[in-house]
Amino acid sequence: MKRSIFIVLIGLIMSLSGCDEQHFNTPKTDDPFLIISHVKESTLTFVDINKKKVIFSEESRSPLSDMVNIGGGKVIATSQSEDFLMLFDMNERISRPLLKLNQGLTAIHYEPTLHLLFVADIMKDKIHIIDVDKEEVIKSMKVGSFPTDLQVANGTLFVLNGDSNDVTVIDIKQQKVVAAFPVLERPAGMYVDGDYLWIGGHGSFGNLNKSVFVYSLKTGKFVEEIDVGLMPVAFFGDDYSPFLYVVCHGDHAVYKVHKETKEIIDSVEVGQNPNYISGNEEGLFVTNLDSDTVSFIDRDSFELVEELRVPAGPYAIVLEE
Template sequence: MRRVSLMLIVVVLISACVKEARVTLPEEGSPFLVVSHLKDPALTFVDPHTYEVVQTVPLEEAWQKMIQVNDAYLWALQKQSGVLQQLAKKEGVLTPLTDVGSGFSDVAFSEERNRVYVADPKTGQVHRIDPQTKSLEVSIEVAGVPDELLLSGDDRLFVLDVSACKVSEIDLNKEAVTRTFTVEDRATGLFFDGQWLWIGGHGAIGELNKSVYAYDVRTGEQVAEVEVGLMPIATIASADGHSLYVVSHGDAHLYEIDREAQQVTRTVRVGQNPNYIYRRDGALYVSNVDSDSISIIDEATFTVKKEVPVAGGPHAMLMEEWHE
């Protein structure tokens, strides 16, 4: 009887995990800056023209990352459970994608291949998922614990193992690891500029990091180091690729780096504990976890145009066309 009761409990829990939910989304209009929150599980919709919060939608669990798989759907990775969740943009229906697994640490979408890749630290694998059928197609073995993913755009996927201080390079045509090299302690924030892989991070315990490092992915050799602020954790490039933008969450600044000269050219102060950076249409958006705000920076002048107050712990961002 006890065994039957336990089985019933398991069935109930599984059923609860896979149930759909419905959220109220903004009326038709586009685009919106969509912001996920870590402290207050929610989505915030910001008008990028007026800098006003249009709507904040509560969620049952915080989203740590969002990807757009097509015009109709957003996929997100839930922070605590590591479960993928699909949001139907028109209907506002949230569906947990539990059939492909849980406990994932990162997710990336290849538009060229129309495939989703997830890091699975439980199995030491990267899984390939078909977003149309929502089925797991292939699992690629990685030596270690995959924590962070970065698609290069040229049939390569970089996988960071934070605890082992290593990056593995996966050839997506062969679906196998072709190279592994060592990086700095507690690394994070992968960015590939087409030649070098740039990585920031927190640094060793007691020796906090203040630099971003560049690695030649052909050899795994560290070829450049640029000092910025304390604990740089996110890097993106300018539209022309000449500059890098680096967020250092330990000193609340955004840094511009001349990629060729490997020097900091401009800095601007943002909110407290910035964690994420996004670029769109001449503007840079930085989410500030402890200030509960979004800093909007003019890319040309490198000055803050607006500090937008939002719900607690803003994190991931993307610009979305809504109800297309």
């Protein structure tokens, strides 16, 4: 489904009235809130987490592929319809182009200890390594075809390539590709946990995937296959619990999996075509692309507590607490 999302984004190319600094509204609150991008329109939506209500929506220049919080109230975003990264400063209430690259920018990952930003580029099949402080590209590296997901662990960048069906392994310090290994057809979604790399995806058109595949971080060798729902495409996990949460957009559900035992503990139905998940200590937040909603899930009970209507095509989530 991610591939179709990217096609929609490219089809929604929008011309800017100018690449200068622009002002936008941000919530005047000390309460935690979500920032949600939309792929069907050029919108950012701000959602009050405690009240589970939309605060307001704001124009975002263009549909955004992914967003990442770099601290200090600053969010960096990618858009496939623009040839630059965008910076949103929540404190100054301005947005501006951060760095010009090219169109086709998808996934983005920030490493705060290194002050490095990693950006996936599906037009050139590259990963761009960016110094955030200097706002400049350190290096651009060739990877597999159609890179769509990024994860970092132990000084290593893992790049999931959606068309070549493999993972590129990059040593960050050496800025060098050190390995690659094959995965399932049309992969999507990746999570690093301890010694393992969890990977989901769509599978072949004639045999859609219903499993999560676990690989060794050190060797890239297959370790285990875990049966979940139809087409697992996104993951969320943290230090608050021993569980990994898996979004399966084929059956519109989130699965709760124990990271050590690899057992499915529970599942909960969400909106139509979920694609993105985030969370905090109390709850999980899932955007549903086709029902235009955000699902709120209580982590303790693992029950759906709210299905909130938002503008069309909600996708990426940034949590501001």
